Amino acid sequence: MSVIQQIRDKYARWAVVAIAVSLLGFIMMDAFSGRSGFGRNSTTIGKINGKKIDFLDFDRKVKSQEEMYKQQGYDMGEAGRQQVLESVWEGEISQQLMQDQFDELGMTIGKKELTDMLFGNNPPQDLKQRFTDPNTGVYNAAAAQQAINELRKSAKPEDKAQFNEYLGSLEFGRMVEKYTSLLTNSTYFPKWFVEKQNVDNSLLGSASFVTVPYASIVDSAVKVSDDDIKKYINEHKKDFEQKDETRSINYVVFSAAPTAADTAATLAQVEALKAQFASATDPGSFVTQQGSTIPYYDAYVGKSKIQVPNKDTIVALPKGAVYGPYQDASSFVVARMVDEKVMPDSAKVRHILVQTHNPQTGQVMLDDSTAKKRIDSIFLALKGGANFDTLVARFSDDAGSKENGGLYDYFPQGKMVKAFNDFAFEKPVGSREIVKTEFGYHLIEVLGQKGQEPHYKIAYLSKAIVPSSETDAAAANAANQFAGESTNLKAFNANYDKNLKAKGINKLVAQDIRPMDYQITGVGASRQMVKAIFEADKGDVIQPERIGDNYVVAVVTDVNEAGVQSVNHARATVEPILRNQKKAAQIKQRLGNVTTLETASTVLGQPIQNVDSLHFAGPNSALGFESKVIGAVFNAANKGKVVADAIEGQSGVFIVRVNNTATAPIGNANVDEQRRMMVMQARQAMMYRSPIEALKQNADIKDNRAKFY
Structure with missing residues (x-):
């Protein structure tokens, strides 16, 4: 026991050090291999001149912009999301690079200048719209200042934070104006330059x-x-020189597009439903229940606006009759005439909205009974001789028309929500009533209608021509077999020459793929495949990826690191x-x-x-x-x-x-006038030219977005 005790006493300290060094070694191995928080789990999505961009903050901005676009009806598929990512990233770069310039030049916005920006002769457009007297057209700076002071005193913390962001964006915009003006006014052409140009x-x-x-x-x-x-x-x-790493691939595609048998099966399916569709008491509900790829549009469409195959035959159908199946792009369709009437193709109205709901967010703005009482009171005041424009300015919750006295000038059929649209087009000019929609209660007055023509309400039972499970499985199996037998670039090429070339399947090339691309030229949109390409090494074969109607198998042929381009x-x-x-x-x-x-x-x-x-x-x-x-x-x-x-x-x-x-003889050239014109043209051109691209050339920008998206 004494020997053991001596060892403990003599070597315990060294054992602790040895264990610590070993643990540190494991930690560093994890860090460099990307397994620990030092690598993959870092929340730094990029650096701009040394300033870290945090992923959580960046992602919040991305999601906020995505939500805004969704509310405006934009498609947020892969293309839309990529545009948002690029927009937010470019915004981060622009803000940081410009801020570096402002700091270097000592540019600031003082308290007096900010006050003048908000309440002076040229206020921001949103403040101007909100605080301009509708009767006089004069901006009420005192009312705007009072509202902002109240916000600063009593608003919720999140509202204050949002307002501070708003002020920050105003200040940044003014600083950019100053910087651009500084550059623009530095434009100069010496006299000798103009004279030499003339010669x-x-x-x-x-x-x-x-x-x-x-x-x-x-x-x-x-x-x-x-x-x-x-x-x-x-x-x-x-x-x-290239700032971003790029990669190139060779690829082959295995088609999973519908076959002739799949097309015939879809046609038979639609044929089998035709009789039920013709006898259905509610054609709109029927097409919804059957999962029609053309949703039922419960409104009238003018003859001139209908854009479908066999249009003349369809509009000539009597009420309740059906036509089809006919092929429209990649679907088979049966059309049923629901109703027909002569209506205007555009209408002009004005309205007052008392909003109860925000359909985009589901937020309740005002309870229904209170909103109904308010709109009734407004209608009563209008009947008593009150001015419509004044009532709009005081009570309407529709920001899109409030500044125009509630006016929606001539708009086409179907632009508004159904109840609003039906009233505008089906009631005679001069009609004035309360109409309830998903937004709330509207007091609508029809001011004009024009363009009378036949309008039709048509139900379409549509089924897309899609590949059967057998067709899809055959393509997937062929792709998997090819990928399994192609373990590297040499095997990929040999396998292609042996098994695919004679079948007419082409081996294709896609070059200069970048880490943040979402689409590969010739292949289609697939952020997943781009990520797989950048996770692979040169010569690696990418497992089959379903893109559109194809299974794609690719091999990485070239890896071009950031820096000087390779020979290939x-x-x-x-x-x-x-x-x-x-x-x-x-x-x-x-x-x-x-x-x-x-x-x-x-x-x-x-x-x-x-x-x-x-x-x-x-x-x-x-x-x-x-x-x-x-x-x-x-x-x-x-x-x-x-x-x-x-x-x-x-x-x-x-x-x-x-x-x-x-x-050749030179005319009486007025050199001073030429200089003046050259300076003016150069300054006008600079107004539309951002300095950001020039600043990027000397900036240190690290983009790690591909690790997060």
Whole structure:
């Protein structure tokens, strides 16, 4: 026991240290492998010039913007969500980069300036709308100031926070205006610049030349190696820098689209329902119960607005009759005539709304009995001679029409909710009644109607042509089998050549896929597949992904890290340039020393061409974009002789003789007036040009969104 005790006494401290070091090692291994909170669980979604962007705060902004778009009726599928993510991210970048500029310049908004912004001669539009007297049209700054002071004193904390965000956005907008004004007013053109431009614009020249097009040498005769491309990249690194990592894939698709048998099955299904549809006492409920892909629209549609196949046949149906099935895009449809009447195609109304509910959020705004009493009182006041506009300004809860005296100018059938719409189009002009909708109680007056034409209420029983479970399973099995037999890039290509190529299935390419993409060119929208591509390594095969009517199997062919592009990535850009350079070298070698244009024409087998009225500045249709040739023509050292060296142009090699150069007469140019016009045009252009893109070039931006979305 004494020996054990001695060991404990002597080595306990070292054992603790050893255990601590071991634990630290495991923790660091987890951190670098992304398994612990140091890696994957970090809430930093990005950094802009060192400032961390927290995921929770960023995601709150994303969800808020998504909710706003949903309330406005926008589709928030993958495309919509991606637009929101980009919008919020760009907003974070813009705000931080601009704030850095404001701080560096010492720009601020003082208390007096903020007061002037809110209550001065040019207040924010929302305040102006809310606190402008409808009778005088004058902005009541005192009322606005009183309302804001009350808000600051007694509002809920969340309301105060929202108001402070509002003030912050106003201040930021004013700072951006100041910054932009500073840039705009710094625009300057020196006198010498304008005078030099006038001289350049007056230069004229004439020349003769022989040209050998690069296209005269077949591309296959010129080889461009990887070393050639790498050398070119190293000499032009600035042109081949990329901030984001990109990836490329090869992929094949296995179609799961409906077959002829699936189409026939859908047609038979609709045929079987036709008789029941024709005899249904409530056609609207019937199509809803049957899951029609065209929902029942319980309103009338003008003949000119109906856009369906076989329209003339359908509108000629008697009430209760059916037509079909007919094919409309990827569905089979049976149409039933429900009703017909002649109605206006647009109406003009004014109204007062006492709101009880917000249909988007479900929030109760006012209890029903109180709202009904209020609208009855308003109607009574109106009958007693009260001014409609005054009542709108005092009582209406419809922000969309309140500033216009409750007016909705001529609007088409179906734009409003059903009860509102029916009253506006079915009651005669001059009618004035209370109408209840899902928003609350409306006092509506019909002011006008126009465009009388036949209107129809039609029910459509529609079934989409979809693949059967057998069709889907066959495509999925084929994709899974191909993916299972393709373990790497080499196996993928060999498997394709052996099993798919003869079947007419194409092997396709998608390049420059970025981490935050949601759509792959040629493949379709699939954020899931993009994430899988960036979780894989070069040569990895991505498991089948259902995208649209296809199962897609892809293999990662190229990984281009952020920084200078790889040879494979840059090849498409660089190879044509280097190929033309090598072709130019062959042409020059064949030409030898240039002595006369006639000798060059004979040696190269190309005719001598002449060009007169060649401009140094401006369009030159005879030579296009051959700037090197034009520069050589107006080089004073070349006047009256053949240019010593053949010129490698955009389209071929040129041997040039400069016949003459001269200066056209310059009119009485008012240099000061030209400078003034140039400054004015430049400043106008800068008003529509954001400084953000320029600031991004020198910014340190880390984007980690792909780890979170």
